[in-house]
Amino acid sequence: MARSRPSGLRPWLEWRALRDRAVQWWRTSLQFRTVTVTVALSTAAVSVILGTMSLSIGVNLFESQRDQILLESSRAAAQVQQIFDGASASDQLTTSELDLLRNGAQAAIARTTSSASGTRFALERSPRQAGTLNNMQGVASTDLDIRIIGSTLRDAVAASDDALYYQSVALRTPESEVPGLVVGAPIDVPTAGRYELYLVYNLEGVQRTLTFAQQTLLVGGIALVAMIGAIAFVVARFVAGPIRLVAETSRKLAAGQLEERIPDRGEDDIATLARSFNAMADSMQWQITRLGELSRVQQRFVSDVSHELRTPLTTIRLAGDVLFDERESFSPTTARAAELMHAQVQRFELLLADLLEMSRFDAGVANLDTERTNIVRLVEDAVEAVRPLADSKGSAVRVVPLGGYVELDVDPRRIRRIMQNLLGNAIDHGEGRPIMVYVDSNQHAVAIAVRDFGIGMSEEQVARVFDRFWRADPSRQRTTGGTGLGLAIALEDAALHGGALDVWSEPEEGTCFRLTLPRRSDVEVALVESPLYLPPPTDSALDEVLEHALRQRAEEEQDQRRHIAQAPSRPAGEESE
Incomplete structure (x- = not known):
């Protein structure tokens, strides 16, 4: 039963x-990156411009409304002061007379200020004065909370002579808070002392104007960014289209479709690029066709020569075999010549066979004759085939089957040939030291490593080790009769199986070749980890082989010294013979 995912994860x-x-679009699409970067930079630029414009509009609206409010407040304060100044300062005004003057001042405030701004006022006695004979009761608008007037503003008004002071405040309405402005001015009342007049103005209309302007700028900015994005999309598509066409044409040319070309239209830079690309493609097609024809001629020549040489070589080999078999009846010089001819004819046959094999690889006609084969058994057979040669060189060959007992569909002849080449090189360059053959496998591949502890190679030599007819030391005597094509053929045999042949070497530390074969044909060896390191780490098995080889060599040297000591001395006349 399937388990559904929690809805919170969706x-x-x-x-x-x-x-x-x-992220995938960003990595693969030049058009997407161009449009994204253009939109991002345009958004940043438009945001800075619109933010500056919005701030400028807000400041201008506030300053304009502030100046108008200060002008109205100045007129209102002047009329209120004029009403109170109309009474004789020398007369002692009664409370009822002060109330009448206060009501007149209240009416003057209502006439002077604009009703559209929702002006509210308060006339409060200043706390900073001594007691007076009379006390006029303060008055304020019914919907005004006197607590919104800050102490800083009150202190400034109380200490002022006739200047106006203002302060921004937040006014509460039934729906929300709106911005407001409080203006304060000192008022002198005869026989009652100093009072403070506060006019509170509602700036909600200014805020609505600013909000509308900001919304307009925002919508305009979004529309502008969208238009810039659309323009960038069109321009990027116009530029990226030819680039995609060039990439697609290049991919077809790389796949072998040499006749592919880019349509050439117009006289602009894109058309110039198309003409240059087509000219390059024409030159490449001509060169590749010419080189291909030369390669076919060369392959045909090598194949024809190899086939034509088979008949005379067979005749020479037969005649050489007859001479080689009768060499004991010849003089020493003639017998030695027969032996050299026999050896060189055999080497010539090997070289001819290798040349034919390389021509098949070059022509692409080499194929596999696969069968189910146990890799460990195949390796052991190859080791047994070269063991006499290894014993003659004093090299002990040890197979360490860490794994690899699985059966694979391989061509046993080609795998055996790879092993013979690798083992032959290890014997020739192993300096009589032990040779280790490791076999291991994992779920993806099987690996075989041939490790010697001989003279090794430098980095320059390792880079050329698979070149045809190349030898690390041409003057070095070989015992396996190699032709210089063994490792090149081994590399081709490995590639034919879909595998890989790698090499590691260090001077005076030895060399290790590693053959990796896939367990399935759909697995690419280059994308999986080989079962064996390069070189494989040494273990106790190698220590045992080294100890045994050293002990055996010491015994052989003792036997030789004992044989020399026991041999009778020869007369001087026999030495001359």
Whole structure:
């Protein structure tokens, strides 16, 4: 029964999939990157411009409204002061007379200020004065909370002579808070002392104007960014289209479709690029066709020569075999010549066979004759085939089957030939030291490593080790009769199986070749980890082989010294013979 995912994970998974898709587009699409960068930079530029414009509009609206409010407040304060100044300062005004003057001042405030701004006022006695004979009761608008007037503003008004002071405040309405402005001015009342007049103005209209302007700028900015993005998309598509066409044509040319070309239209830079690309493609097609024809001629020549040499070589070999068999009846010089001819004819046959094999690889006609084969058994057979040669060189060959007992579909003849080449090189350059053959496998591949502890190679030599007819030391005597094509053929045999042949070497530390074969034909060896390191780490098995080889060599040297000591001395006349 399938288990459903929790619903809370779905938005996260959808967002993650969208993010991965965007990252993939960013990596693979030049058009997407161009449009994204253009939109991002345009958004930043438009945001800075619109932010500056919005701030400038807000400041201008506030300053304009502030100046108007200060002008109205100045007129209102002047009329209120004029009403109170109309009474004789020398007369002692009664409370009822002060109330009448206060009501007149209140009416003057209502006439002077604009009703559209929702002006509210308060006339409060200043706390900073001594007691007076009379006390006029303060008055304020019914919907005004006197607590919104800050102490800083009150202190400034109380200490002032006739200047106006203002302060921004937040006014509460039934719906929300709106910005406001409080203006304060000192008022002198005869026989009652100093009072403070506060006019509170509602700036909601200014705020609505600023909000409308900001919304207009925002919508305009979004529309502008969208238009810039659309323009960038069109321009990027116009530029990226030819680039994609060039990439597609290049891919077809790389795949061998040499007749592919880019349409050439117009006289602009894109058309110039197309003409240059087509000219390059024409030159490449001509060169590749010419080189291909030369390669076919060369392959045909090598193949024909190799086939034509078979008949005379067979005749020479037969005649050489007859001479070689009768060499005991010849003089020493003639017998030695027969032996040299026999050896060189055999080497010539090997070289001819290798040349034919290389021509098949070059012509692409080499094929595999596969069968189910146990890799460990195949390796052991190859080791047994070269063991007499290894014993003659004093090299002990040890197979360490860490794994690899699986059966693979391989061509046993080619794998055996690879092993013979690798083992032959190890014997020739192993300096009589032990040779280790490791076999291991994992779920993807099987690996075979041939490790010697001989003279080794430098980095320059390792880089050329698979070149045809190349030898690390041409003057070095070989015992396996190699032609210089063994490792090149081994590399081709490995590639024919879909495998890989790698090499490691260090001077005076030895050399290790590693053959890696895939267990399935659909597995690419280059994308998986080989079962064996290069070189494989030494273990106790190698220590045992080294100890045994050293002990055996010491015994052989003792036997030789004992044989020399026991041999009778020869007369001087026999030495001359």
